[in-house]
Amino acid sequence: MLNVKSIRADFPVLQKREIVYFDSACTTLKPKQVLEAVSWYYENSGVCAERSTHALGAELTEKIQRARENILRYFGADNSYCLIFTKNATEAINIVANSFKFGKKKKIIISDREHNSNLVPWLVQKRRGLAITVVPSRKDLEYDIGFFERQLSKSVGLISLVHISNIDGYVLPIREIISDAHRKGIPVMIDAAQSSLHKKPNVSKLDLDFLAFSGHKMCGPSIGGLICKKELLSKISPLVYGGGAVEKSTEKKYVLKSSNSGFEAGLQDYAGIIGLDTACHYLNRIGYKNIEKYERRLDKLLTSGLLETDGLQYVGVSDIRKKVAIVNFRIKGFSSAEVAIILDELYRIAVRSGMHCAHNWYLRNRLQPSVRASLCFYNTKEEVELFLEAVSKTASMIKEKKFSQTKSSIR
Ligand SMILES: Cc1ncc(COP(=O)(O)O)c(C=O)c1O
CATH class of the missing domain: 3.90.1150.10 (Aspartate Aminotransferase, domain 1)
Structure with a gap:
């Protein structure tokens, strides 16, 4: 207990x-273990990971690698998934909204309970010709699964849905939604900003395609992430381009790294990543x-x-x-x-x-x-x-x- x-x-x-x-639905408080982990980076390291080969660089690279694995494990994601670190859940959702390759399927389904962070990025995409279907709440304010099921036509390319509503804590029936969607071959992104601490989704068991989360709502620092099926990485593109994310470049072209690294251009929030790893460890321990x-x-x-x-x-x-x-x-x-x-x-x-x-x-x-x-x-x-x-x-x-x-x- x-x-x-x-x-x-x-x-x-x-x-x-x-x-x-x-x-706490806005942001959770942070335990001293997380604060100490953040300070550890600034007091004992303060260098760059995944590029510098000196001792401090190599040590940090290993620490970040381990943190990435631990955070994936926290969410029950097996090695068919990868993790892209972001500023927050909003940025994670924006990566997908801004770049998801819908192909000929030009429709997305969301719910009427979406936080602006999972509504506005899709509204912006209307100019790319995206059609948005909004599943309404029923009279009792629960998710209308019947309405949702009737929308699953061939034109739907993606479903993006809040797991737990930040309005009243209502838990949407994501297990049913994902299996309905997958039966029709439609991938699903879950906005897990509110659930990652209180009702943690298991990414592999749910067979989720994308999951966006906020580290700062799970006792971690101000950081977030996008967990993504590796096979779907080619369906999305980075929001930010630059150093550390390219295999090689000439003045005419560039080749992006094919893994999550291709999405993490520039120096990363290493203190935040280490702090989030510690937060996951802290939550696991409780x-x-x-x-x-x-x-x-x-x-x-x-x-x-x-x-x-x-x-x-x-x-x-x-x-x-x-x-x-x-x-x-x-x-x-x-x-x-x-x-x-x-x-x-x-x-x-x-x-x-x-x-x-x-x-x-x-x-x-x-x-x-x-x-x-x-x-x-x-x-x-x-x-x-x-x-x-x-x-x-x-x-x-x-x-x-x-x-x-x-x-x-x-x-
Ligand atoms: C359901 C939901 N989605 C997304 C967000 C945005 O999270 P972040 O601040 O990490 O971008 C929030 C924040 O309150 C939220 O409650």
Whole structure:
């Protein structure tokens, strides 16, 4: 079982700042082991990998190689896959969106829940003649698998889909979606930004074609990656070209390296890669099943508590069997920004307000901006109880009278 007290001791921010951090869907906090790994690079190395052959260069090359293998293993990717390091999940998705060779199949299927990072890159490709089919949410806001299945025509070249929604933590039925798609020979990319820590997808078992992830949402540094079937590398091209990524060049032409290296031009974020390797090791040590079990307990308390709170509109899917520990709500009489300010200034609880980079979902489903609280395994039952009390007290305020008083008393 998970020892939360000792886990919390690993996170310096939780020791140094008085805060209840319920914004892990934006980015998770980083444990000291990751910070030490990042510092290790700057204090003990600071050189370039995969090019310099001196002792420090060779040592770093080996470390980066090992990190790449460990991160692939973390995601259950066997050696038919490779890993391209990127700045974040957005860049990983952009590599595919910008270059995927659709051939004669000119259609992509996404969902109405996509984060702007898996919507806008495809909208940009409309100018290449790409047609986009958006699978809507049903009335109960779950994925409409029936609608999806009816869209699987010969013209579909790729499916790109969020695994876990950053809006409300809803887990899309990706296993079913991938097998439906593969039966028709259509490759699938999963946006695993929200799932890589809370409900880790197993790349090989799912037979995924592409997976985009955010290292910074899994306790790692600000880095991301694209995991790709090696056989599909020839179907995509780099976003950035230059040194380290070419086999050879003349003033007339260049030959790109055929592996992931062809996609990693210029000096890479070695500290970030080493930090992410350490984050994977850290998460493996805690144990994925322990994380899932513990977060589910917190989610049960959190979601049922909110559903029982008067004066509140719950937004999104609330069945905890179908979601992770993210909740979304509105308090009647308050804007989402006002609620976030009250929680922050009166209770030191950090949440998010707005449309959570999923404007399309809010607009399609006629929903107002809302408040999101997103948890991680370093949160506690006591924090959830404090949050529920804070939300309940806020919901019982009479907006005009008490909120204006609250604002002046905060100042
Ligand atoms: C579902 C989803 N996809 C993509 C992203 C973008 O991730 P990154 O900031 O790593 O580019 C986010 C970030 O919140 C997200 O929640």
